[in-house]
Amino acid sequence: MSSGTLGAAKIYHRLLKAVKKHIGHDGSRRHFRDFVTEEFRKNINLSDQTAIQSKLKLAHDYTFLLNSVHHHKELLFSYNIAVDRSDEMKKVLNKSAASVGLRLPDVYQP
Numbered sequence: 001m002s003s004g005t006l007g008a009a010k011i012y013h014r015l016l017k018a019v020k021k022h023i024g025h026d027g028s029r030r031h032f033r034d035f036v037t038e039e040f041r042k043n044i045n046l047s048d049q050t051a052i053q054s055k056l057k058l059a060h061d062y063t064f065l066l067n068s069v070h071h072h073k074e075l076l077f078s079y080n081i082a083v084d085r086s087d088e089m090k091k092v093l094n095k096s097a098a099s100v101g102l103r104l105p106d107v108y109q110p
Helices: 003-022 027-042 049-079 086-099
Strands: none
């Protein structure tokens, strides 16, 4: 394997990880992961180095965008800026209760 192939594999892995973490991989969202996989497979025999670098940069930039949007959303939640946090707080409360082996009363259940 060449260093270019290793670089492409690393970018591909990071992009799939970001898609899985920030978009999801269940039934209705699986097409995002399928699209990424299809694009990488479609361009596996590409020989033009400029085109290869362009496509790898696009994949890297999209990974960065997904991670940045997620981080921005977390910051908005943490600063409570015009965001309804009730669902997020329910998740946090459920996780906290579950971590010590408890269940929240039905009043707090979604």
